[in-house]
Amino acid sequence: MNGVWVRLPQPNAGVVIFVHGILANGERSWKNQNGSYWPKLLEQEPSLAHLGIYVYTYQTGFASGHYSVSNVVDDLTERLKTEQTDSGPIWKGGVLLFVCHSMGGIVVRKLVVRRQAELIEMGAKIGLFLVASPSLGSAYANWIEGVARAAGHSQALSLTFGEDNQWLNDLDSEFQTLKESRRLFIAGRELHEDKLFVQEGKSILRRLLGSRPPPIVQPFSASRYFGDPLKIPHSDHSSIVKPAHRKEIAHRALVRFLEETLTELSATEGQPKDLEEAISPPDSNTVLSRYTQGLMGASIDDLVVTASVMRRLEEMVLATYYSKTQLNAIFHGPGGVGKVLAARCIATRLQLRALRVDLSAVVAANAPRQTLQSVLEAAGTAQDCILVFEDADRFVESDATALSIQLTGNWIITASASNMLPHEWLGAHTDLIAFDLPDTLTREHIWRRSIPLGMPLLYGTDFAALSEHELNGEEILVSVERAWQLAKAEASAVEMIHFERAVEIVIGNRSPGRSLT
Numbered sequence: 104m105n106g107v108w109v110r111l112p113q114p115n116a117g118v119v120i121f122v123h124g125i126l127a128n129g130e131r132s133w134k135n136q137n138g139s140y141w142p143k144l145l146e147q148e149p150s151l152a153h154l155g156i157y158v159y160t161y162q163t164g165f166a167s168g169h170y171s172v173s174n175v176v177d178d179l180t181e182r183l184k185t186e187q188t189d190s191g192p193i194w195k196g197g198v199l200l201f202v203c204h205s206m207g208g209i210v211v212r213k214l215v216v217r218r219q220a221e222l223i224e225m226g227a228k229i230g231l232f233l234v235a236s237p238s239l240g241s242a243y244a245n246w247i248e249g250v251a252r253a254a255g256h257s258q259a260l261s262l263t264f265g266e267d268n269q270w271l272n273d274l275d276s277e278f279q280t281l282k283e284s285r286r287l288f289i290a291g292r293e294l295h296e297d298k299l300f301v302q303e304g305k306s307i308l309r310r311l312l313g314s315r316p317p318p319i320v321q322p323f324s325a326s327r328y329f330g331d332p333l334k335i336p337h338s339d340h341s342s343i344v345k346p347a348h349r350k351e352i353a354h355r356a357l358v359r360f361l362e363e364t365l366t367e368l369s370a371t372e373g374q375p376k377d378l379e380e381a382i383s384p385p386d387s388n389t390v391l392s393r394y395t396q397g398l399m400g401a402s403i404d405d406l407v408v409t410a411s412v413m414r415r416l417e418e419m420v421l422a423t424y425y426s427k428t429q430l431n432a433i434f435h436g437p438g439g440v441g442k443v444l445a446a447r448c449i450a451t452r453l454q455l456r457a458l459r460v461d462l463s464a465v466v467a468a469n470a471p472r473q474t475l476q477s478v479l480e481a482a483g484t485a486q487d488c489i490l491v492f493e494d495a496d497r498f499v500e501s502d503a504t505a506l507s508i509q510l511t512g513n514w515i516i517t518a519s520a521s522n523m524l525p526h527e528w529l530g531a532h533t534d535l536i537a538f539d540l541p542d543t544l545t546r547e548h549i550w551r552r553s554i555p556l557g558m559p560l561l562y563g564t565d566f567a568a569l570s571e572h573e574l575n576g577e578e579i580l581v582s583v584e585r586a587w588q589l590a591k592a593e594a595s596a597v598e599m600i601h602f603e604r605a606v607e608i609v610i611g612n613r614s615p616g617r618s619l620t
Contacts, residue, residue, distance in 0.1 A: 550570055
């Protein structure tokens with residue numbers, strides 16, 4: 104374990120800290136086969152010449168055994184507190200800009216959560232550039248879970264995906280809470296890979312996984328915390344952090360993130376927090392990053408809805424595309440029936456970003472109506488996005504006056520009931536589409552499509568029988584995951600008995616008095 108300086112920072116400047124992923128090191132992780140080394144490419148950027156560049160390496164080999172993520176966090180913290188610059192330890196410099204690959208992102212998020220009181224007290228500024236970093240784990244780690252347990256490999260076990268990975272799920276929740284509290288400055292950007300592998304000659308893996316295996320870190324797990332996630336084309340989990348030259352998109356995205364973060368810090372330096380926006384109103388990108396979260400694009404092939412709903416969605420997309428008008432729609436119906444997924448599909452078809460508005464943050468602002476207005480104006484300035492107001496009726500019910508303004512631009516509202524929404528949101532040009540619970544045939548289709556890659560499924564699973572249970576799409580997904588957990592506990596393949604038991608658990612976990620209708 105060690106850390107290497109590529110360049111010391113100028114006095115009182117920040118430090119860029121590279122943190123690699125599992126089974127890697129600070130040299131191999133960032134080096135392209137042509138010899139280019141990402142920290143060295145960053146050193147060549149004139150606009151960032153004042154920043155220090157530090158590459159951290161930690162113990163993470165096949166024989167690392169019980170050396171856990173928490174142990175890595177302790178080691179990294181100690182090094183940041185002891186590595187000296189001309190202005191003192193890195194830790195005391197205040198501006199810590201992390202470039203994290205894979206498990207490195209988990210390490211740094213854990214550090215920030217664990218040391219939050221100390222970081223807040225010293226006024227630290229945190230930048231997180233997360234590259235193929237699994238916020239919720241990776242299904243591929245589940246494949247080697249048995250081997251990892253036998254070898255006592257704590258780090259590999261921390262990367263498993265599912266509800267039973269309580270450690271990682273708790274970290275996800277704690278980090279989200281800290282970020283949204285805004286008690287600590289946290290800027291971020293997330294990049295994710297395109298494919299499982301891009302190199303030729305991996306015939307054994309290709310035969311095992313099929314012609315189009317998903318990436319090691321799925322998009323929903325690698326783009327969870329910050330708006331505007333970016334997929335790097337033709338990249339895999341390894342090559343995404345090995346840019347060949349300064350013009351590659353991953354490197355340009357890093358440079359842009361660092362420049363914009365430093366500009367934001369410079370604009371607010373020394374200003375009282377309550378006067379910042381009055382003196383220098385935030386630009387549209389700042390407003391959107393503060394009050395929205397990017398949603399991943401989705402294919403219409405992933406959407407399972409009735410024929411009438413699908414027809415309405417197609418008509419809406421065509422009308423928007425050919426008439427060049429703004430898209431305004433309200434999707435209403437019970438939970439778990441695909442309303443948000445439909446919004447993501449529409450945004451993808453129209454080649455727009457889908458941004459989920461954080462209504463809890465809007466309502467909590469000092470002036471909710473003005474804040475919502477600034478979000479609408481920022482989206483209008485950007486002109487490349489659709490705002491998605493998820494479960495809007497829940498927030499309206501608690502504070503109707505806070506959100507009662509005329510909505511502008513492109514937007515989609517999802518709600519359980521449209522009659523709970525402010526009348527200002529309902530207009531002649533608003534498409535009102537009702538999403539129903541899936542029928543038996545649709546449920547069977549959802550069951551079949553919900554079986555994930557790598558699930559050891561016993562031949563003869565009766566999906567038609569499973570579809571008789573009146574579940575929504577979300578509950579079917581949870582049931583599949585629960586069935587796998589039950590099977591793993593018995594060290595067996597997933598059988599009908601596991602699915603039936605999982606369905607019982609899911610139905611039993613419904614809120615008291617709640618039904619699907």
